Amino acid sequence: MAFDLETASEPGKLRRVAIDPVSRVEGHGKVTLLLDEHNRVQQARLHIVEFRGFEKFIEGRPYWEVPVMVQRLCGICPVSHHLAASKAFDRVVGAMPITASAGKIRRLMHYGQVMQSNALHFFHLSSPDLLFGFDSEVNRRNIIGVAEKHPDIARKGVLLRKFGQEVIRATAGKRVHGTGSVPGGVNKHVSAADHALLKADLGKMRDFAQDAVTIAKQLHAQNPALYDHFGAFRSSMMSLVAPDGALELYDGDLRVRDASGATIVDHVPDQDYLNLIEEEVRPWTYMKFPYLKAIGPDTGWYRVGPLARVQNCDYIGTSLAERERREFVDWGRGEPIHATLAYHWARMIEVLHTIEVIGELLDDPDILAGERMAGDPARAQRHANGEREGIGVIEAPRGTLIHHYRVGDDDLVTMCNLIVSTTHNNQAMNEAVRSVARQYFDGRAITEGLLNHIEVAIRAYDPCLSCATHALGQMPLDVVLIGADGSAVDHVLRSHTGDWSRPQAGAPSTATR
Amino acid sequence: MTMDPLDIHHAPRKLRVATVSLAGCFGCHMSLLDIDERLFELIEHVEFDRSPFTDIKQIGRCDIGLIEGGLCNAENVIVLREFRAHCKTLVAVGACAITGGLPAQRNHLDVGVMLTEVYHTRPGLSASSRIPDDPELPLPLNQVHPIHEVVHVDYFLPGCPPSADAFWAFLNDLMAGRTPHLGHGLLQYD
Numbered sequence: 001m002a003f004d005l006e007t008a009s010e011p012g013k014l015r016r017v018a019i020d021p022v023s024r025v026e027g028h029g030k031v032t033l034l035l036d037e038h039n040r041v042q043q044a045r046l047h048i049v050e051f052r053g054f055e056k057f058i059e060g061r062p063y064w065e066v067p068v069m070v071q072r073l074c075g076i077c078p079v080s081h082h083l084a085a086s087k088a089f090d091r092v093v094g095a096m097p098i099t100a101s102a103g104k105i106r107r108l109m110h111y112g113q114v115m116q117s118n119a120l121h122f123f124h125l126s127s128p129d130l131l132f133g134f135d136s137e138v139n140r141r142n143i144i145g146v147a148e149k150h151p152d153i154a155r156k157g158v159l160l161r162k163f164g165q166e167v168i169r170a171t172a173g174k175r176v177h178g179t180g181s182v183p184g185g186v187n188k189h190v191s192a193a194d195h196a197l198l199k200a201d202l203g204k205m206r207d208f209a210q211d212a213v214t215i216a217k218q219l220h221a222q223n224p225a226l227y228d229h230f231g232a233f234r235s236s237m238m239s240l241v242a243p244d245g246a247l248e249l250y251d252g253d254l255r256v257r258d259a260s261g262a263t264i265v266d267h268v269p270d271q272d273y274l275n276l277i278e279e280e281v282r283p284w285t286y287m288k289f290p291y292l293k294a295i296g297p298d299t300g301w302y303r304v305g306p307l308a309r310v311q312n313c314d315y316i317g318t319s320l321a322e323r324e325r326r327e328f329v330d331w332g333r334g335e336p337i338h339a340t341l342a343y344h345w346a347r348m349i350e351v352l353h354t355i356e357v358i359g360e361l362l363d364d365p366d367i368l369a370g371e372r373m374a375g376d377p378a379r380a381q382r383h384a385n386g387e388r389e390g391i392g393v394i395e396a397p398r399g400t401l402i403h404h405y406r407v408g409d410d411d412l413v414t415m416c417n418l419i420v421s422t423t424h425n426n427q428a429m430n431e432a433v434r435s436v437a438r439q440y441f442d443g444r445a446i447t448e449g450l451l452n453h454i455e456v457a458i459r460a461y462d463p464c465l466s467c468a469t470h471a472l473g474q475m476p477l478d479v480v481l482i483g484a485d486g487s488a489v490d491h492v493l494r495s496h497t498g499d500w501s502r503p504q505a506g507a508p509s510t511a512t513r
Numbered sequence: 514m515t516m517d518p519l520d521i522h523h524a525p526r527k528l529r530v531a532t533v534s535l536a537g538c539f540g541c542h543m544s545l546l547d548i549d550e551r552l553f554e555l556i557e558h559v560e561f562d563r564s565p566f567t568d569i570k571q572i573g574r575c576d577i578g579l580i581e582g583g584l585c586n587a588e589n590v591i592v593l594r595e596f597r598a599h600c601k602t603l604v605a606v607g608a609c610a611i612t613g614g615l616p617a618q619r620n621h622l623d624v625g626v627m628l629t630e631v632y633h634t635r636p637g638l639s640a641s642s643r644i645p646d647d648p649e650l651p652l653p654l655n656q657v658h659p660i661h662e663v664v665h666v667d668y669f670l671p672g673c674p675p676s677a678d679a680f681w682a683f684l685n686d687l688m689a690g691r692t693p694h695l696g697h698g699l700l701q702y703d
Contacts, residue, residue, distance in 0.1 A: 023565060023570065024567075047650060049650055074539065124546070138568050144556050144566075175677075177673055177674065283647050285650070
């Protein structure tokens with residue numbers, strides 16, 4: 001099936017407008033629009049334009065290196081990758097379960113991660129659009145502008161992010177790319193000094209987070225016509241939930257609700273993700289398109305992240321955030337909320353929740369002392385081929401993150417498969433772009449402010465395009481690149497794609513340059 | 514004739530700083546933000562040109578360019594050259610810009626073999642998946658390169674990422690017109 005506005009029928013006759021690079025997001029992406037003579041959009045695509053190849057070069061590395069290596073996928077959510085890999089390798093070393101101390105220290109690390117990343121996204125990256133307007137003056141539309149115009153808001157954002165980063169430092173050893181989690185457990189406790197430091201700031205942070213939720217919901221209340229409909233579209237939503245249906249970020253089972261809010265997949269263990277999800281590749285972007293296998297690519301795509309999590313769970317296990325969740329759900333008047341901009345509101349509810357959980361964990365003596373490591377080689381989980389195997393799934397700030405590894409007898413990784421959060425939202429972000437294009441590109445002159453509307457819709461998903469460029473799937477591009485080295489690559493292309501690479505020669509104006 | 518006294522109250526021009534992440538992970542940019550509240554002091558002295566933190570898409574004339582990440586595709590090379598052409602002082606920030614970093618782990622792999630394996634052995638791909646080949650996608654380089662192989666680099670700020678304190682000391686030296694010098698403890702490589 002072709003999605004509306006994904007591919008124009010006669011691209012050669014249209015005018016190309018590019019937003020390149022998409023800014024105030026993490027990573028490298030661009031948007032291309034093809035416009036007809038009336039300035040109406042006929043094609044709109046979000047392209048992920050880089051690849052780095054992690055899945056491939058991790059193969060052959062000793063498994064104990066991997067939780068540290070994979071953090072370099074992303075400097076904004078390194079802990080998410082650190083822990084997803086650690087969880088996968090817990091199974092490789094037969095540490096099911098890990099110790100109480102290890103579980104709580106990792107959870108503390110992760111909730112610090114979600115808190116700092118969500119705060120960064122809202123305050124440093126998106127708040128300029130929300131506070132100044134989508135087509136406000138371009139040179140002021142950034143965190144510096146916010147610092148000058150709304151110093152109080154900017155300061156709270158900086159301090160919230162700082163606190164989350166400090167939680168990470170206290171547990172992982174370093175704010176960016178730490179080393180605290182290892183296959184089978186953790187390698188350090190929280191020190192008494194760090195514990196005191198974090199405890200001292202906790203109350204203030206809870207207040208700041210409550211203020212942030214208030215800002216986000218007031219934006220909706222003040223302009224519901226904009227906030228409820230901008231870039232909106234209906235979709236299914238996927239997330240982890242706890243066994244009892246509570247919001248869960250570190251460890252749980254997969255749940256999917258459809259666009260009407262009905263639960264269509266529930267209690268799927270994370271180890272079974274391959275039975276649930278498949279991915280499709282399209283020729284114009286490096287990022288794959290995942291979908292529910294049972295439904296198929298046309299309608300089986302879904303959204304992940306705060307909007308999905310806050311609505312997929314039955315409740316939130318901390319009181320302040322639960323109160324805010326109820327208010328959020330009430331806003332939908334019995335229907336799931338599909339508004340793209342509601343991501344911000346849900347994200348701030350999560351910030352409040354993470355601070356509450358951090359507070360609970362700081363009161364738990366297990367983070368200061370106790371057994372750190374577990375594991376029994378005899379209990380290692382094994383693949384059908386006899387190799388040790390583990391899958392780690394975690395709710396990263398942007399959504400469900402999946403790491404999957406197999407390890408040979410020599411302790412070297414033989415297989416690595418990663419599905420990162422932003423990839424799940426690929427179709428959704430493209431739909432958001434097209435929704436905005438339909439709504440706003442109605443023949444009016446193209447201005448910088450108008451183009452920023454498209455970016456506002458993308459930003460709401462907090463895309464981590466750096467994470468999304470991990471895959472080697474992009475390597476095929478080398479085929480095109482090789483001009484200088486054409487024969488060998490051409491040969492590979494033909495020998496493996498016979499039936500599916502040549503047909504695309506008919507695709508519009510591609511591959512011929 | 515008497516000379517006007519020097520106006521000691523004039524505000525010195527703010528330094529204009531551009532930043533970019535090429536084949537990096539944004540960790541260096543995050544570490545720059547880890548200066549925390551010092552950010553408010555920093556923006557008293559600098560203004561940002563093209564950067565992931567602003568919506569300026571085309572770099573203008575700048576005093577300082579901070580480059581995170583190495584070169585993995587043709588677009589990276591173009592952006593790097595634009596930065597060199599517009600920045601008086603260009604800084605390679607972090608392991609990837611200085612050595613290629615972790616992404617350079619792919620340098621020993623054969624492109625054809627990787628292509629084969631990714632599309633035929635990776636689990637969970639639909640049967641209809643095909644090779645991305647759109648001209649909108651920049652062409653990857655055969656290998657990942659550090660930036661000094663392509664342009665002259667004035668300073669190298671090591672670390673994965675450099676610490677917030679290292680950024681702070683480095684930028685303060687540049688803002689004061691001193692040759693940057695990272696003292697013991699600020700120079701680290703992990």
